[in-house]
Amino acid sequence: MSTSPEAAAETAGHGDISVGVKGSGNSGEATASATRITPGNALRPEDIALAVSRGSAKPSEDAAEFALRLGDDALILAQRLGHWISRAPELEEDVALGNIALDQLGHARSFLSYAGGLDGRSEDDLAYFRREHEFRSAALFEQPNGDFAVTIARQFVVSYYQFELYRRLTSSTDSTLAGIAAKAVKEVDYHRDHSAQWVLRLALGTDESRQRMIQAFKVIWPFVDELFRDDELTGRLSEAGAAPQPSSLRDDFDRLTGEILAEAELEVPNVQPSPGGGRRGLHSEHLGYLLAEMQVLAREYPGASW
Amino acid sequence: MASQTLQSVPAEPSPARHELSPEDAARRDAEGQAYFDKVMAEDSRIEPRDWMPPAYRKTLLRQISQHAHSEIIGMQPEANWISRAPSLKRKAILMAKVQDEAGHGLYLYSAAETLGQPRDQMMQDLMDGKAKYSSIFNYPARTWADMGAIGWMVDGAAIANQVPLCRASFGPYGRAMVRVCKEESFHQRQGFEILLELSHGTPEQKQMAQEAVNRWYAPALMMFGPPDDDSPNSKQSMAWNIKRFSNDELRNRFVGMMMEQVKVLELTLPDKDIRFNEETKKWEHGPLDWDEFHEVLAGRGPCNAQRLERRREAHQNGAWVREAAAAYAEKQAMKQAEKESAA
Numbered sequence: 001m002s003t004s005p006e007a008a009a010e011t012a013g014h015g016d017i018s019v020g021v022k023g024s025g026n027s028g029e030a031t032a033s034a035t036r037i038t039p040g041n042a043l044r045p046e047d048i049a050l051a052v053s054r055g056s057a058k059p060s061e062d063a064a065e066f067a068l069r070l071g072d073d074a075l076i077l078a079q080r081l082g083h084w085i086s087r088a089p090e091l092e093e094d095v096a097l098g099n100i101a102l103d104q105l106g107h108a109r110s111f112l113s114y115a116g117g118l119d120g121r122s123e124d125d126l127a128y129f130r131r132e133h134e135f136r137s138a139a140l141f142e143q144p145n146g147d148f149a150v151t152i153a154r155q156f157v158v159s160y161y162q163f164e165l166y167r168r169l170t171s172s173t174d175s176t177l178a179g180i181a182a183k184a185v186k187e188v189d190y191h192r193d194h195s196a197q198w199v200l201r202l203a204l205g206t207d208e209s210r211q212r213m214i215q216a217f218k219v220i221w222p223f224v225d226e227l228f229r230d231d232e233l234t235g236r237l238s239e240a241g242a243a244p245q246p247s248s249l250r251d252d253f254d255r256l257t258g259e260i261l262a263e264a265e266l267e268v269p270n271v272q273p274s275p276g277g278g279r280r281g282l283h284s285e286h287l288g289y290l291l292a293e294m295q296v297l298a299r300e301y302p303g304a305s306w
Numbered sequence: 307m308a309s310q311t312l313q314s315v316p317a318e319p320s321p322a323r324h325e326l327s328p329e330d331a332a333r334r335d336a337e338g339q340a341y342f343d344k345v346m347a348e349d350s351r352i353e354p355r356d357w358m359p360p361a362y363r364k365t366l367l368r369q370i371s372q373h374a375h376s377e378i379i380g381m382q383p384e385a386n387w388i389s390r391a392p393s394l395k396r397k398a399i400l401m402a403k404v405q406d407e408a409g410h411g412l413y414l415y416s417a418a419e420t421l422g423q424p425r426d427q428m429m430q431d432l433m434d435g436k437a438k439y440s441s442i443f444n445y446p447a448r449t450w451a452d453m454g455a456i457g458w459m460v461d462g463a464a465i466a467n468q469v470p471l472c473r474a475s476f477g478p479y480g481r482a483m484v485r486v487c488k489e490e491s492f493h494q495r496q497g498f499e500i501l502l503e504l505s506h507g508t509p510e511q512k513q514m515a516q517e518a519v520n521r522w523y524a525p526a527l528m529m530f531g532p533p534d535d536d537s538p539n540s541k542q543s544m545a546w547n548i549k550r551f552s553n554d555e556l557r558n559r560f561v562g563m564m565m566e567q568v569k570v571l572e573l574t575l576p577d578k579d580i581r582f583n584e585e586t587k588k589w590e591h592g593p594l595d596w597d598e599f600h601e602v603l604a605g606r607g608p609c610n611a612q613r614l615e616r617r618r619e620a621h622q623n624g625a626w627v628r629e630a631a632a633a634y635a636e637k638q639a640m641k642q643a644e645k646e647s648a649a
Contacts, residue, residue: 045394079389082397085404086385086616089624090631091378091412098405105398112394124393148627204637205630212626297392297450304508306392306450306500 043183045109045123048176052117057176062236064118065136066243067177068126069279070165071111072137075127076287077158078105079294080145089148096194100155103187110180128298132288133281139274140223142287149202149209149216156195157220160257161227162188164249173241196260203264214266221269226276228253233279349547351477354420362546365539366476367421368437369548371428374414375439378432379613381407383447384456392450399496400453406489413485417478433618441599442525444607451504451511451518457497459519459526459564465490466560467530475547498567505572512573519568520576527591528599530557536596562589 051057059067081101088094112123140158145151166188169181202213228250230238237243261268277283298306323331338357345352352358381404388404391397415425431437442460447453468487474480504515531537531553543549551559561580568575579592601607 075394078397082388082401085388085401085408086378086381087620087623089620089627091408091415093624093627094381094408095405095412098401098408102398102401102405105394105401109394109398127394128392148624201631201634202627205632205634206626208626209630209633293389297390301392301508301510304392304511306396306503306507 043110043179045106045113048110048180049113049116049122051176052113057114057117059114059117059174059176060242061118062233062240063174063177063242064115065233066237067111067115069136069138071108071115071126072135072278073108073141073158073162074104074111075108076135076137076141076290077154078102078108079290080141080143081151081155083145084151093148097151100191100194103184103191107180107184107187110183114176114180124298128295129302132283132291135281135283135287135291136279137283137287138223138226138278139276139284140220140227142278142284142290143220143223144286146216146219147212149212150219152195152198152202153213153216153220155191156199156257156260157224157227159188159191159195160253161249163192164252164256165244165246168244168249172243174243177242199260199266200264203266213264214269217266218269218271221271222274223276225273226278229276229279231279346475346545346547349475351480352475353477361542363421365543365546366479366548367418367423369543370414370418370421370479371423371431372438372440374411374418374428375432375437376443377407377411377414379439379617380443381411382613382616383443383445383609384453386447387450387453390450391453396453396500403457403493403496406493410486410489413482417476417482420478429621433614433621435605435614438603440529441602441607442529443613444602444609445521445525446609448521449514449518451501451514452522454497454500454504454515455518455522457493457495458501458567459497459522460529461490461493461497462564463526463529463560465494466556466563470550470556471548473547473550479548498571501571501573515571516573519571519573523576524594524598527557527561528594528596530554530560532596532599558589558591561591565589 048057078101081097081104084097085094085101088097108127109123112126116122116126140154143150143154163185166181166185170178170185172178172181199213202209204210228246230245230247234243234245238245238248258268298304326334334357339359341356342352342358342362345356352362384400384404384407388397388400391400415428418428419425428437432439447456465487468483468490471483472480472487474483501515501519504511506512531540534540534552534554537553540549540552544552562582564575565580577592579590581590582588583590602610605611
């Protein structure tokens, strides 16, 4: 669905569902684009890796740690979402969830390529050769897919959180973080739309789907708080104008998710927040299995290139 | 692919035959047949609303839906490796590729629907074991190198088969194939690139690549269908301008392409009988095990049960979601209608 497999991978988002091929006969598709975003000038992970290796982009220690957090969030989610491809409720959702997974993977690659610039590690070094306690993702992202409602509830929270975060990051004093966020925010905007539409359908569809949607939010909501907790790192980044304090995103998140929940005739679940700890390497029991599967082949052949 | 007769037959065009007087029905058939014959003679296109012989409709419906099913079942062996892809770039490419296949399934089901059968029915036929899909997907993808071999050989064979289908006489099929073929050619290149990287990697990686090529070679050649003297439906399909070249012609051409490319890969094909026949100017290959082909086709391949069960499971698990979406759409439509009648 793109002009090259690489472009499909790297432009990730909505670029890869644009036609982008010349001369598809008289179907009128040759110049059509399924989305507004053209893949041609998008910031690719390879561009970041190149800038890092040339020394034209070098993260501060704090920026690298922050990029690691965001990169790990996106990577772990992409790994989860990838499981749906060939298992979704409809073919259209195989495509949609696959697309969101690809977007997230693209963001992960960009953030990790930048984070690795601190000590010369590549995106693959970081993804495949770190241990569980070295990952910096929040607990929400590693939550199991559950049924489709749980996946949608998780995606709904993630998309509204990431949108608010990336929107603010576009004005970061760190130009690489700003650049990655500028591309990502457009894609995450579609993810918001996709998950919000499904929240409405499931909550207002049948009795069964409504019960499942309510249950799914109960399962997911304990992991919301962690996303908005400030710590020393975010404090320093915020003072430097490099990143917003997570707590500063909360009002917009609550307001915008609240509008959809109200339309869906749902309440914010009354559940206790989880302590989390992923930003410090303390993960749930789920992450080890996910990493074991993701890393197995790369670790079987250390030093090999693929 | 072998013919099968269990698939549900589509509805007739409207008005249905029994609504017409015998004279009108006969007149419609005669006029339709004359137009159809003219289109075939001019090698131009039949569109969904045109009259077509029932057998033409049935053949196309079978072929296009089998093709769609093959895309959907074909997602599974590759989706199997998404979670374990050995680099993030390869993971992204593989995700995009499997996603493309879902897209191909969608175009093809849409093309088939124009012949009068809803997608749900086709899906049901697939899950009930009434409809076939390409047997190649009943083989397991054992190692990462299979991602390379599937892309290079299986998608390569699919392209050799499908490029002529871009000129198929049924418009929606031909147009869908244009887009499918463009994407397939990228898929083949990515498969080739995976093998190239492996064959230039460590000795273990090269061995992994060679073993995958060995495993997929014969099944890929059999994708073109039985030998010409054992392919009863081919002649009619060629007369209808659906099929343009015989199974053996396409297979031989594909062998020639692979022989060139395998040199670049610095791998070998597991067939000592491949040669270019100077007299016929055609490539030839060694004997294929057609008994195995028929076994797999009959449902006794390594993964037949697994593939169908996975499809059924996904479909069943998604039932409540589809019901919810339909109920929501209905409620929204009712709200809209109420609004309009109040206005």
